[in-house]
Amino acid sequence: MDEIKIIITVNFGLEAVVKRELLNLGYDNLTVEDGRVELVGTLRDIAILNLRLRTAERILIKLASFEALTFEELFDKTFELDWREIISKDGNFLVQGRSAKSKLFSVSDSQRIVEKAIIKKLQTKYDIETFSKSEERYKLEVALYKDIATITLDTSGDGLHKRGYREMAYKAPISETIAASMVMLSYWNDERMLCDPFCGSGTIPIEAAMIAKNIAPGITRHFDSEKFMFMDENIYKEERAKCYSEIDYDKKLQIFASDISYRAISVAKANAEILGLEEDINFFVKDIRELDLPDDYGVIITNPPYGVRIGGDETEELEVELGKLYKSIPTWSLYAISSDESFERNFGKKSNRNRKLYNGRIKTYYYQYYGPRPLKD
Ligand SMILES: C[S@@+](CC[C@H](N)C(=O)[O-])C[C@H]1O[C@@H](n2cnc3c(N)ncnc32)[C@H](O)[C@@H]1O
Structure with missing residues (x-):
């Protein structure tokens, strides 16, 4: 071939x-x-x-x-x-x-x-x-x-969203490929703070840390084509070794990930540990109503709870809370994915950009709010 x-x-x-x-x-x-x-x-x-x-x-x-x-x-x-x-x-x-x-x-x-x-x-x-x-x-x-x-x-076998690190999931986890896309579509870079206040199993902060440290997403898993009769077995070995050699182990990150649930935070920490990222992401239990962030040009990338997947009635209230948090930190940018069409109304502001994305079969919107550019950018 x-x-x-x-x-x-x-x-x-x-x-x-x-x-x-x-x-x-x-x-x-x-x-x-x-x-x-x-x-x-x-x-x-x-x-x-x-x-x-x-x-x-x-x-x-x-x-x-x-x-x-x-x-x-x-x-x-x-x-x-x-x-x-x-x-x-x-x-x-x-x-x-x-x-x-x-x-x-x-x-x-x-x-x-x-x-x-x-x-x-x-x-x-x-x-x-x-x-x-x-x-x-x-x-x-x-x-x-x-x-x-x-x-x-x-040639993949299991879908590429299966990276191998999410051994445990908490409630409605977002697909890893969508989480990576959210980070790549944002203006976040590794010099800026990142926060996911509804982090669940930690998918968004983990994908962000992998991007920042240049960890290839498939590095810890296997693919059907590795065993194909026409595949030269050295190819995957060599390419995997190249990926390892390109990891930026020393990159310092400021990633914060919180959730109201103790269980979610312990799952998220365990997932991050699989990739050796436990020192790179600061996980903590916190209700968004009590979250305090320094107003320093950070970026929130998050996937708030939404009734369709979680089954709760709190959707609207939590979107209002997210809006309040954002108002308190005017230099930040915020990116939220939700299938809720009334997100902007509850959040209290129209987004600068809104992109349609599919999380599996569920139609979602990626609401993007751009803060000012950091002075050092
Ligand atoms: C849609 S899930 C996030 C899923 C996550 N992106 C993942 O990949 O696992 C929403 C999360 O919001 C959390 N949550 C619900 N109410 C909250 C609150 N008041 N403050 C902070 N987190 C809350 C839930 O525990 C849940 O983990």
Whole structure:
């Protein structure tokens, strides 16, 4: 596999953020569409993207794309691919499916046909009848859209939001990729104070600390493609070692993270410890009504409780409290994600910018309030 067509799947609303990350990593030949970015790369790029992208969801290989109006066509064109070079004898493969606006609308039938064609092809090399249950997992997908079948192989395995540090979660944790995007969309930099007064499991402050110390998000986890038969095992080793060598261990940070719940704070501390960030983030138990912050050009990035996920009636009151806190620190900037459309009214101020983001399937708004620029910036 020399030239690989790579598809990076992205949460709706974050395409531009992922594009910016890719440009910073030196990739410039990009095709950006809703929910995805495509580029052409190598096996090494697969490892780099899995290890380093903070705001993307998955890295897929586009194996084939062809018109399929009948199951016969779907079978034949799938069979044409040389699966013997892709899946080993012990390969534990599974095929998922999707279909929209296509003659072949039955997803289960399409999955079955693709599976059959793959097994038939593999049988020309190996003596296999059943699926293996080995750890060498190949997650495939056949997606039919307007009669075009696209077959992809997922190189990530678990989604990229699974960094490996959030062993425990408190109540409604935000996705790690959204948390990283919130930080990257803000004007925060590591010279400024950062505070998350509703920190829960600590996702936002932990992602911020990882960005500031240049800790690659995938450094402590594994990816399905590490075990693929066509992956050179040294590639991941080398790329992971490079990521470790780039960590800025000495970077001093001023990150504060509080929550009303003792349990949340102990979960957040335990998560930070997994990455060795326990000294970098100052976690403490505090009701937002009692939080006192120095008026020194800091940045609040937070995910206040909202009824849909937490089930409480306090949404409005806590948004009012957040607004009061912000009023007391006029040099600060504030960024809050919420699915509450009346957030601005309760907060008491219209945001400078409001961006639609999807946290999983939940439509949310990223409300952004810009404070003055720090004098030293
Ligand atoms: C939506 S969750 C935050 C989730 C967090 N971003 C994460 O990734 O885990 C909201 C948090 O607000 C906290 N909270 C509720 N009322 C509070 C209050 N009065 N003061 C401070 N924190 C509060 C809850 O304990 C909960 O952890």
